[in-house]
Amino acid sequence: MANNDAQAILTHALREIPHPEMPHLSLGALGMLPDISLVDDRAKVALAVPFAEVPIKDDLVAMLKERAAEISKHLVVEVDIIVMDEEARQRFLSLAKTPRVASNPAARVKHVVAVMSGKGGVGKSSVSALLASALKARDLRVGVLDADITGPSIPKLFGATARPMMGPHGIEPVTSKTGVRLMSINLLLEASDQPVIWRGPLISRVIEQFWSDIAWGNLDFLILDLPPGTSDAALTVAQSLPLHGVVLVTSPQELAGMVVRKAAGMVEQLRIPLIGLVENMSYLVCEHCGEKLHPFGESRTAATAEAIGTDVIAQLPIDAGLAERCDAGEVEAYQGEGFDALVNRLLTWADEREQGTNREDNLASCAGCAGGGA
Amino acid sequence: MANNDAQAILTHALREIPHPEMPHLSLGALGMLPDISLVDDRAKVALAVPFAEVPIKDDLVAMLKERAAEISKHLVVEVDIIVMDEEARQRFLSLAKTPRVASNPAARVKHVVAVMSGKGGVGKSSVSALLASALKARDLRVGVLDADITGPSIPKLFGATARPMMGPHGIEPVTSKTGVRLMSINLLLEASDQPVIWRGPLISRVIEQFWSDIAWGNLDFLILDLPPGTSDAALTVAQSLPLHGVVLVTSPQELAGMVVRKAAGMVEQLRIPLIGLVENMSYLVCEHCGEKLHPFGESRTAATAEAIGTDVIAQLPIDAGLAERCDAGEVEAYQGEGFDALVNRLLTWADEREQGTNREDNLASCAGCAGGGA
Numbered sequence: 192m193a194n195n196d197a198q199a200i201l202t203h204a205l206r207e208i209p210h211p212e213m214p215h216l217s218l219g220a221l222g223m224l225p226d227i228s229l230v231d232d233r234a235k236v237a238l239a240v241p242f243a244e245v246p247i248k249d250d251l252v253a254m255l256k257e258r259a260a261e262i263s264k265h266l267v268v269e270v271d272i273i274v275m276d277e278e279a280r281q282r283f284l285s286l287a288k289t290p291r292v293a294s295n296p297a298a299r300v301k302h303v304v305a306v307m308s309g310k311g312g313v314g315k316s317s318v319s320a321l322l323a324s325a326l327k328a329r330d331l332r333v334g335v336l337d338a339d340i341t342g343p344s345i346p347k348l349f350g351a352t353a354r355p356m357m358g359p360h361g362i363e364p365v366t367s368k369t370g371v372r373l374m375s376i377n378l379l380l381e382a383s384d385q386p387v388i389w390r391g392p393l394i395s396r397v398i399e400q401f402w403s404d405i406a407w408g409n410l411d412f413l414i415l416d417l418p419p420g421t422s423d424a425a426l427t428v429a430q431s432l433p434l435h436g437v438v439l440v441t442s443p444q445e446l447a448g449m450v451v452r453k454a455a456g457m458v459e460q461l462r463i464p465l466i467g468l469v470e471n472m473s474y475l476v477c478e479h480c481g482e483k484l485h486p487f488g489e490s491r492t493a494a495t496a497e498a499i500g501t502d503v504i505a506q507l508p509i510d511a512g513l514a515e516r517c518d519a520g521e522v523e524a525y526q527g528e529g530f531d532a533l534v535n536r537l538l539t540w541a542d543e544r545e546q547g548t549n550r551e552d553n554l555a556s557c558a559g560c561a562g563g564g565a
Numbered sequence: 566m567a568n569n570d571a572q573a574i575l576t577h578a579l580r581e582i583p584h585p586e587m588p589h590l591s592l593g594a595l596g597m598l599p600d601i602s603l604v605d606d607r608a609k610v611a612l613a614v615p616f617a618e619v620p621i622k623d624d625l626v627a628m629l630k631e632r633a634a635e636i637s638k639h640l641v642v643e644v645d646i647i648v649m650d651e652e653a654r655q656r657f658l659s660l661a662k663t664p665r666v667a668s669n670p671a672a673r674v675k676h677v678v679a680v681m682s683g684k685g686g687v688g689k690s691s692v693s694a695l696l697a698s699a700l701k702a703r704d705l706r707v708g709v710l711d712a713d714i715t716g717p718s719i720p721k722l723f724g725a726t727a728r729p730m731m732g733p734h735g736i737e738p739v740t741s742k743t744g745v746r747l748m749s750i751n752l753l754l755e756a757s758d759q760p761v762i763w764r765g766p767l768i769s770r771v772i773e774q775f776w777s778d779i780a781w782g783n784l785d786f787l788i789l790d791l792p793p794g795t796s797d798a799a800l801t802v803a804q805s806l807p808l809h810g811v812v813l814v815t816s817p818q819e820l821a822g823m824v825v826r827k828a829a830g831m832v833e834q835l836r837i838p839l840i841g842l843v844e845n846m847s848y849l850v851c852e853h854c855g856e857k858l859h860p861f862g863e864s865r866t867a868a869t870a871e872a873i874g875t876d877v878i879a880q881l882p883i884d885a886g887l888a889e890r891c892d893a894g895e896v897e898a899y900q901g902e903g904f905d906a907l908v909n910r911l912l913t914w915a916d917e918r919e920q921g922t923n924r925e926d927n928l929a930s931c932a933g934c935a936g937g938g939a
Binding site: 196199200203204207260261264309310311312313340341342344347348380381383384385386387388389390391392393394396397400404418419420421422423425426442443444445446449450452453454456457460461475477478479480482484485486487488491498509510511514515517518 | 573581634635638683684685686714715716721755757760761763764765766770771778793795796799800816819820823826828830852853858865872885
């Protein structure tokens with residue numbers, strides 16, 4: 192690639208590094224990387240810190256070199272530490288003090304959980320919908336925020352077609368047959384198959400508004416159904432919403448495992464607690480002879496779980512009955528197997544969180560609200 | 566939503582509308598929408614045209630009103646037509662004259678075909694890989710550009726692990742066992758499961774470079790494996806690469822059909838010729854009793870094809886053998902059924918294109934290179 196392109200890629204990549212103590216803010220957004228230049232394989236990076244004595248200085252330098260090496264191991268990186276001028280320092284401190292998440296007085300949600308995969312088509316939306324339905328069936332107050340803006344499935348699964356209406360505290364979510372509160376871009380479009388051809392910034396903005404402008408009310412759980420990938424939608428959910436934990440979904444193929452490991456890497460880098468891994472499409476029972484089939488091959492999920500330091504909470508079958516229920520908008524009426532383990536794990540996790548024994552999560556909220564400088 | 570948010574959404578959405586004669590450029594990028602304001606439900610839109618007499622003026626006004634109505638049918642939209650000043654006009658004309666696609670003297674590609682879906686996990690990557698392998702088996706020169714930056718699968722499917730090397734004309738693609746040329750972000754990462762946590766602009770830039778900076782050489786076909794969605798990656802491929810046609814992939818579920826119709830809507834709005842629709846995961850033959858199963862329900866694909874004005878070229882089964890071959894990096898050695906129809910359709914389409922009888926495509930290239938003003 193031409194050198195100016197390589198410089199642009201390096202600059203973008205370094206500026207996107209999350210600040211280790213405020214993972215919702217990038218080094219670029221904080222004004223810490225004012226100058227990055229690249230000549231041949233030699234990169235010069237100016238690292239601006241708010242005060243001369245910053246305890247994590249060495250960590251920051253190491254992070255910059257590590258990320259640069261990921262881009263090309265031939266790069267020689269020289270980091271010059273400079274101290275911000277007064278204007279830059281004030282900007283840094285004001286950003287560091289801003290709460291990460293937009294406040295929403297019309298939403299009092301105990302646990303915000305994202306269902307994520309990295310890989311498409313492994314069943315994030317049906318897992319989200321089944322999870323919400325199962326929690327609702329246990330008399331909990333549940334909402335689903337469909338964060339998949341270009342490929343939304345949630346309204347279809349629940350058979351929801353009503354338009355969200357303006358209420359006294361903001362836009363009211365649509366309520367499903369059993370009482371799950373729903374918000375999705377497809378509830379706002381004239382036709383459900385109308386395309387949404389938007390680039391990342393607009394996608395991010397809509398997701399933020401689905402949190403900040405919706406009168407979710409009192410909820411025990413808000414489930415976020417994420418699109419595939421580790422780009423704008425996932426970053427926005429992780430950085431601008433009050434996310435408490437992530438359930439990862441995969442399918443038996445090693446190929447899916449590879450992409451799910453990417454998602455797990457993102458979750459780790461952004462310091463979000465991982466609740467567990469669900470294997471979907473694990474097997475299929477032949478309706479004719481009753482034998483168990485493995486159409487996506489033998490499961491590699493145990494190895495994936497080990498690699499990302501979690502365990503397999505549930506293995507869910509492929510079931511034509513589920514596909515039919517989903518197409519009919521009756522996901523809430525589906526009676527499947529293997530789902531109790533997932534619900535129980537989530538409830539245990541939530542109990543622990545409420546009791547403040549979930550250490551990882553405390554660390555994460557700390558980092559999010561501390562406002563401390565670098 | 567607060568009124569300033571609504572105004573921002575409206576502004577973004579209108580500015581993203583592709584110019585009808587230059588669909589690779591948006592009205593916003595062309596400087597045609599300098600001022601958009603919203604007070605309550607009344608929007609005032611200034612439409613700046615380069616010359617007082619622009620034949621498509623009425624079309625533009627209608628497009629603006631239509632898009633605004635998609636956002637909220639309560640909006641009353643008033644469009645004021647103004648004539649650009651000299652500076653804005655020169656900028657407009659210079660953009661209109663810029664070739665849409667970055668030139669690449671090291672790539673002489675006859676047909677650039679994207680495999681797209683909108684929906685994740687319907688098998689875009691395996692269809693791309695099988696298609697490339699089948700074309701290669703017929704002694705054609707084939708490349709695969711993996712445009713899925715956050716969830717790349719192509720190197721894994723082909724078992725490709727070599728690093729792309731610098732050659733005399735740019736970066737050389739990696740060559741598969743049978744001679745398919747490959748480029749993917751995963752060939753550039755230290756570890757295949759390393760996450761790529763990038764927002765849209767960087768994703769777009771890398772995809773552009775996978776076209777412009779790679780020494781693809783002489784190819785009959787370059788297959789673009791797109792990620793799910795109709796956001797940055799798909800827009801970039803459609804707007805910045807010399808895309809000649811699109812193969813859409815779906816699965817039997819109506820849910821997938823809905824999302825694929827969104828993708829088809831995007832393809833239509835961007836005036837890209839649609840080659841046909843492939844239904845993947847259509848059925849499964851039980852390895853024990855030999856019965857045909859439909860784990861994703863009965864097919865709704867014929868209805869989807871009719872709705873988007875194309876036909877179903879192929880129906881491909883779910884096959885554990887394919888999953889195993891993919892996981893083993895041996896997709897080229899897979900012998901499956903149902904694929905000949907797709908290859909034949911592609912070759913017929915390519916023949917017609919070469920003979921210049923593909924009218925739609927001619928129109929599209931016209932719009933891309935004309936440089937004519939509004």
